[in-house]
Amino acid sequence: MSEIAKDLHTEHMVINMGPSHPVTHGTVKFLVTLDGETIEDLKVEIGYLHRGFEKMCESGTWYQVFPYTDRLNYVSPLINNVGYALAVEKLIGIDVPERCKYVRVIACELSRIADHMTNVAAGGLELGAFTAFLYFVEARELVWDLIEMLCGARVTTNYVRIGGLKNDLPDGFKQKTLEVFKRCRVLWSDVNKLLTKNRVFIDRVRDVGTMPAEEAIAYGFTGPCLRACGVPYDVRKANPYLVYDRMDFEVPIGETGDNFDKYLVRMEEINQSMRIVEQALEQLPGGPINVDMPYYRWQSKDDIYNRIDSLIFHFKTVIEGIKPPPGEVYLAVESGNGELGFYLVSDGSGKPYKCRVRPPCFPLTAAMPRMMKGRLIADIVPTFDMINMIGGECDR
């Protein structure tokens, strides 16, 4: 055999997978060197969705950053909103009212449900299971209906404010949520039946994209991908923010960190997030949703139109922007993909001096070559889907 192979002149095939390729959603390019179907080398090229997020933030007021954060991880924009708001509040030293904290938790968890559903569904779609995809898209649609009810938008939510929220929960939100979750659970079990015990699906995802826990930590993995490796690190448990310490929820972990574990972790987290939302709705206290600090959070329109001091505060915060004290702060929240961190520097002016985002999917994308070398080209599909690289967040 080796004799024959010696005479056979073979070459590696270098192939551009992306940036416009069905599997590279989020616009990324893989430069793949193939030996037959086996991946000899894989280089990831990111940056196709770079739009200067951090620089844009520096040229707007602290408030004007919110719409930009919507476009980071556009599948779960509310978590980005909350993360940025919490970071600025930490910088200023604001403690938002209880009700606001609960509503933010609800918003975050709804976003996480939508995020995980999209991810699992797309994973099925790319492996050819179109039906599972559409079942979860229906469920996500219902969750987005809730988000639309909450803030009027479905994707670009722009809902959270520094020191409060754009508006309170609408009437009948609790009832609608419970109805939606009932349907979501039915669809969840449908997808579970279609995929979790499907031999073809398991063969495609099991033992593909495995990662030892130490190496995953070294790469900087967070979120479902790290938990799939068996490390029970969840920012909501490790460093509770808002009112997560009062919620009763489990953190699912996997064993080997392969794509099947990532899938199972995400499926279970959908359930846990639904539990959190239900608890938060149950415990929801009354009271205001905004802090009473007119320098940072403007007062009601009624006050602004009728009281001179409110009008002046409003004018100052809109024209000059709020002015957090000089200093720097890092704060991380658990986003759909993992630890989403905001590092903010204030020089005491109305604009952020620096607004840096730690995207959870950047280290995950960086580990693609490590996970893919020596595997088959078809293995890129489930692996890249399960790390859930979101271009808007990774490239910023």
Add this chain to the structure above:
Amino acid sequence: MVADLIESVAKIVFIFSINLGFFAPILGWVERKQSAVMQDRIGANRANIGKFTIIGLFHPIADAVKVLTKEDFVPAGANKFFHTLAPFICLVPAIATFSVIPFGGQYELFGHHVNLVIADLDVGILFVFALTSLATFGVVLAGWSSRSNWSLLGGLRASAQMLSYEVAMGLAIIGIIMVFGTLKLSEIGAMQENFLHWGIFIQPLGFILFFTCAVAENKRVPFDVPEAESELVAGYFTEYSGLKFVMFWMSEFLEIVTISGILTTLFLGAWHIPFVTDAMLLSFFQFAGPNGATILAMLVNIATFFAKVIFFIWLQMTIRWTLPRFRYDQVMRLCWKMILPLSLINISITGLVLLLWIK
């Protein structure tokens, strides 16, 4: 002589029109609609003439118009001759294979012997295999001549997959040929008049194996690795557009029909209704006179045959919209390590049973 000619022409026209005029366009619609039903969607319903949409049935016409007016694109550096030839090589066998499949029995009509199969070859089933392997050339040529890496990978996968599954498919069918003792499809069909003699009861394992191989040979999900759209964009027909693209698409649908026809003939009693013999049918239609009764019985048989074909088409569509896709190496492993040994076991058991008990 003239009657023979008329009979042949009528049969060819009938099969041609039902395949190219009915099945090929309608299957595109069925695939959309059935997937929509399975996925809580509405499906194609926009094409209309005035207010009438007739549940989206105008879509095949709209598709045809769209396809005919599309640019016929040949990539720079492609081998234009083979690039054009490949879809024809795919389509022609797909159309021609149906000629050996009997869609009804043999009848005496106005003193003329009517045999409802275009070409009643003695080696019918071998002819089917011969023609389906020709389609492999089309796929490989398409992959090679496009001068695109994706097409090339798709073509390579397709050639390996189709060649492997042809071996397994051939072996899966040996059992049933041993039982019936003939390769002539019309004879195999005629032997299944008794419900309990249907191929599916005699050779249940053979049926499952052959069905699996048939789906793989058609390159449909879960075996659609040559065109796996998430890995290889569209596999071997990535660089095709317009009418040539549709020729690949039509050959895929016609292969589904053909495979369903073969499955019906070999395993599901061909044109026979369960528990109803030909004599019973004829006596049931006695009121229409001898020739009228024959014609009615013939029509019932043809309808039965196509009902079974449609059942198999439905089954393949359901599988296509339920399962995810295999990986390339898993497809090959399934073929060589599962289906091939199982079909060999099937052949041995069939041989033993025939030798010891039936003989």
